[in-house]
Amino acid sequence: MLIAHIISIIYNANMRSVGSIIKKLREEKGISRAWLARKADVSYDYLFKVEKEVIRKVSHEQLSKIVNALGLSLAQFEEIQKKYCTEENPPDVTNLSNVTPINKPLTSIPVYGKVPAGMPREAWHDYIWEYISIPDVSEKAFGLIVSGDSMIGEDIEEGDIVIIDPNAEVYNGDIVVAVIDGLEFTLKKFYRDKDHIILTPANEHYQPIVFSSESFSERVSIIGVMIGVYKRYKKRRRW
Template structure:
């Protein structure tokens, strides 16, 4: 900063401007200007340098002794720092929202493969989910036909029964009143399709008339619950 102070003194003498007049033209206090001239400011903001340059009718590089390219880089860095600071300030102002957990019953397994009769009416377990609808329930996935949709064998899917079903929803479907399956529901060209998300499985096709007679949608998937398996003691990495 000593270089900036020296350059400012030389420029003020050359322009015949006093410190009081320069501080007025630049829109900064006399104390600020004195601190800059005497090297008391560790890092002079680019915005302040621009004000001083306008007051002296010179370029910023005339004050700093640096090239305009370096000054542009410093301005960009300073701008990025300001954006980060504003972002962090906004984050600290946001109050965390603590949503109450609600126990959801897990009834058994749902095939994510070929349809099977595997829905257990007895509650096997409970999982705690925030903001779950009152009528939500859960089923454990068996199979890999929906792996392309991020649903793996052993995952627990959260289901809401009834309500609207939209084209593309992942649903629990009951076929012929006896077989259950987890698939994506697609309506296309007068056809109703239970579409897997794995090329190893074929879609299940119905005409609209067949769907009315043979297909019942029992619920729509709204989420996935997954437990992560920890490494065994033999898998622990040694330093």
């Protein structure tokens, strides 16, 4: 069962806190922190601090919003939390037979090609590489294959497929696909202050791209907001 599988993951990773369990569930589902924060109607910074255990006491209301956004009820999450234990006392999942995972309909979306997660450069055209089926997306959503490592700090790796919603409103901290000067595409985090807009990588080896508010409106278009990441298992080489 799905719940038993999740508990096994939590046990094997030796999870100890609400935040670390939330992080593991989010990563298992292949969704970004920015997407989960938006879906749960909490700030990105708040979710970041919960997952990093900076905030250890999460209110019932906030926890309920986060776990519901993960596709679980609060009761299901509490069952997972109760069943976590140490290696000396492994979890017994036999009592979860009455817990039913929430099933959601899948939407088939096109994957168009590669988007640079590095230096901006010309990216995909209108060629559809494949279709993938995922839950909780609009029919306008589409996928792009990541090229580069500038977003590795957000667990976005070369070859991952980022799920883009072209109709989503952009907020500070969102990961966006931007096109610069009508030609160069890039995947970066979006930040706006009073006078500037910054496209920021999640890798210290890359520099942010800074625009004045005026030049940004003239030179940059936001194609869409990343709402999730689709990962495939990468088989390790055996020697």
